[in-house]
Amino acid sequence: xxxxxxxxxxxxxxxxxxxxxxxxxxxxxxxxxxxxxxxxxxxxxxxxxxxxxxxxxxxxxxxxxxxxxxxxxxxxxxxxxxxxxxxxxxxxxxxxxxxxxxxxxxxxxxxxxxxxxxxxxxxxxxxxxxxxxxxxxxxxxxxxxxxxxxxxxx
Numbered sequence: 001x002x003x004x005x006x007x008x009x010x011x012x013x014x015x016x017x018x019x020x021x022x023x024x025x026x027x028x029x030x031x032x033x034x035x036x037x038x039x040x041x042x043x044x045x046x047x048x049x050x051x052x053x054x055x056x057x058x059x060x061x062x063x064x065x066x067x068x069x070x071x072x073x074x075x076x077x078x079x080x081x082x083x084x085x086x087x088x089x090x091x092x093x094x095x096x097x098x099x100x101x102x103x104x105x106x107x108x109x110x111x112x113x114x115x116x117x118x119x120x121x122x123x124x125x126x127x128x129x130x131x132x133x134x135x136x137x138x139x140x141x142x143x144x145x146x147x148x149x150x151x152x153x154x
Contacts, residue, residue, distance in 0.1 A: 073097025
């Protein structure tokens, strides 16, 4: 099973879209609090709330609670703009967790340090003047590459 980890997401539709993708791919979604919204029908309906009940979702009070969870991933990959290593060069395995920072500020420096340079990857893009992809787009690209490598959708 693949794990998608959203660190303090701020925008409900992004989280809803990621949740929908996780439900369709049978990936586990981890939400690290605080969230920038409430999980309710009004906030998530347009982005796939009807899929929410089919979703394997785990909410964690904070990062230490996530790390202590028996449902945590075996290994973590941090998707960030603060590395040169492409996500295509990573070798994903069943049970891995793909970690994404929030929409406003990404992942904090202490999280970069904890995960380590070897486990940080980026999704390349052609326009270096632009910062990054939308959170749900990045999570989708990453999830499907990891599933392609692990044979998770055969």
